[in-house]
Amino acid sequence: xxxxxxxxxxxxxxxxxxxxxxxxxxASCGQxxxxxxxxxxxxxxxxxxxxxxxxxTVAPTATETPAPTSSPTQSPPSPTPEPTTxxxxxxxxxxxxxxxxxxxxxxxxxxxDIYTVNADGSGLVRVTRGMDPSWSxxxxxxxxxxxxxxxxxxxxxxxxxxxxxxxxSHVARAPVWSxxxxxxxxxxxxxxxTAPWKEYLEGYGWITLIPPQLQTEWHLGVVDVADGYxxxxxxxxxAFSPTWSGDGGVLIYNxxxxxxxxxxxxxxxxxxxxxxxxxxxVMSPDGRRIVFMHWQHDHWEIYLMNADGSSRWPLTxxxxxxxxxxxxxSPAWSxxxxxxVFLSDRSGDWxxxxxxxxxxxxxxxxxxxxxxLKIIYRGVNERVISWGAS
Numbered sequence: 001x002x003x004x005x006x007x008x009x010x011x012x013x014x015x016x017x018x019x020x021x022x023x024x025x026x027a028s029c030g031q032x033x034x035x036x037x038x039x040x041x042x043x044x045x046x047x048x049x050x051x052x053x054x055x056x057t058v059a060p061t062a063t064e065t066p067a068p069t070s071s072p073t074q075s076p077p078s079p080t081p082e083p084t085t086x087x088x089x090x091x092x093x094x095x096x097x098x099x100x101x102x103x104x105x106x107x108x109x110x111x112x113d114i115y116t117v118n119a120d121g122s123g124l125v126r127v128t129r130g131m132d133p134s135w136s137x138x139x140x141x142x143x144x145x146x147x148x149x150x151x152x153x154x155x156x157x158x159x160x161x162x163x164x165x166x167x168x169s170h171v172a173r174a175p176v177w178s179x180x181x182x183x184x185x186x187x188x189x190x191x192x193x194t195a196p197w198k199e200y201l202e203g204y205g206w207i208t209l210i211p212p213q214l215q216t217e218w219h220l221g222v223v224d225v226a227d228g229y230x231x232x233x234x235x236x237x238x239a240f241s242p243t244w245s246g247d248g249g250v251l252i253y254n255x256x257x258x259x260x261x262x263x264x265x266x267x268x269x270x271x272x273x274x275x276x277x278x279x280x281x282v283m284s285p286d287g288r289r290i291v292f293m294h295w296q297h298d299h300w301e302i303y304l305m306n307a308d309g310s311s312r313w314p315l316t317x318x319x320x321x322x323x324x325x326x327x328x329x330s331p332a333w334s335x336x337x338x339x340x341v342f343l344s345d346r347s348g349d350w351x352x353x354x355x356x357x358x359x360x361x362x363x364x365x366x367x368x369x370x371x372x373l374k375i376i377y378r379g380v381n382e383r384v385i386s387w388g389a390s
Contacts, residue, residue, distance in 0.1 A: 100354065100365065102335050103158075105133045105142050106385040109376035114144060116158060119387075121368045127160040132174045135388030136181050139335075142386075143175040143184050153186055153223065167223045167230060174241050174383055178248045179287075183231075183264070185222045185242040185251055192217035192237055220253060222264050233262045234269040241280045241381050246287010246307070254279050254381070259292075259309075273309050280330070280381045283307070285337040289357070291315070292331070293381070299325040300379075302342055304359070315340070315359035328353075329377060330384040341365070343377060343384050350375040352385060 100119035107114050110131040117124045127133075130144040136155075143155050143166075153167040153175045171189035178185070197210035220239045222231040236255035243252050252261050252272055259272040259281055277295040284290070287307060294303045294314070305312035316328040326346035333340060341354050351370045355362040377384060 100334075100339075102390050103135075103139065103388050104341065104352075104366070104385055105135055105388065106352075106375075107131055107133055107382070108373050110378055110380070110382050111147055112376070114142070115369075115373070116142075117366065117369055119365075121366050124369060124372075125159070127158075128154075128156055128163065130154065132383040133386055134176050134383065135386045136177050137179060137389075138181060139389035143177060145173050145175060145186070147171065153184065155184075155225070166225065166228055167221065169221075172221070174381075176243060178244050179246065179285075180248055182226065183222050183224055183248075185220065185244065187218050187220050187240050187242060187253070190217055190219050191215070192219075220251060220262070222251075231264050233264050234267045235262050236260055236269065241383075243281045243283045243290070245283060246285075252281050252283065252290065254281065278303075280383075282331055282333060284333050284357075285335060289337075291333065291340055293329055297325075300327040300329045302328045302331050302340070304357070315355060316342075316344070316362070318346070327377075329379075330382065332383070332385050332387050334387050335389045341385055341387050343375065345377075350377050 102119050103116055103123075104119060105114065105116045105127070107130070112129060112131075114127045114130055114133050115124055116127055127142065128144070129148075130146040133142050133144045135142060139158070141155050141157055143153065145153055147170075150165055150168060151170045151172070152165050153169065153172050154163060155166055156163040166184065167186070169188045172186050173188070175184045175186040177183075191214055193212035194215050196208050196212050198206045198208050200206050217237045218239055219237075220233050220235040220242055222233060223229065224231075233251060235253065236257075238256055239260070240254040244250075245252065250261050250263050250268075252259060254260075255271070257271065258274045258276050259278050260269060261272045262269040275294075278292055279295065280293040281290050282292065284307075289304055290307060290309075291302060291304050294301050301314055302316045303312055303314050318325050326344055328342055328344045328346070331340050331342040338357055339354055340357060341352060343350055344353050345351075346353075347364070349370070351364055352366045352375075353362055354365045375384065
């Protein structure tokens, strides 16, 4: 019995010890619960801090409201000079016009009416019909081409009288007087032969595979004003828009591969430059400079260079940001070589403009004429206007 009592007592002690251990373990687990409240508030506080910052962010928006109001106040002055700048040349246009000297002869369209007018816009007179009019050096006669029967190169007095067929040709164009007024150069349509296609075969030599074929070509011609004697200078197969050198010794023209130069007599045709975008050369009265048209990407501009082809630079130009770049074409020298008249569509319609020989002081002229007569330019290197002496 004592033994059973001892066993029971041992069991009771073990049970009590086990209960104490469980209690200690539960007590230690219960102490881990307090961190829970510390974890829960932390995210809550961080979420509240942005909400507290939100009201200050509204305040900067209110302070930035004056900033937009200040920027509109600064933007009106920037557009204001832009409208003011274009109108300035317009009122100034009539002012310099009376200062111009000499007379213009111009065509309304190729094959249409040809008029003369004083440089100040007065004295508009219809002279004849034709194309590519050109003043003689002394301003007494006009050369022009006509593509209606009888076709050819003509001259007429400044008032339209004494009309004379100088050279008969079905398709001739762009007559221009020599500096001494004794000859007229032009270009005309004719027939030529293509180069044969040959191949070299071993044992046989050169064999012609394709013989020369007939083709339409444009050649230069020169006619003596006194008796109509015709000269045919050596030139490229496709030669256009001749102009005389200052001494009348050579002709510069638009050739196969750029500008070319030749003489009235003799096989002296050589290349002047190799820029295929250069067209319509016009020599200055003193023979020192050439003004010409240059095809610049998608429109025409007017350039200037020395008589030897050096120091070329543009006289006209426009912003590359424009949706449509204006064309500047058909330049002609004033009799004293100080100014250049040309045609431009910068205002929408074709109109006449004048600039100094260095490209400065560009302004519209003959506004009263172009308001009455619509000028048409076909883009085939036609000479629209020529400037002659009074």
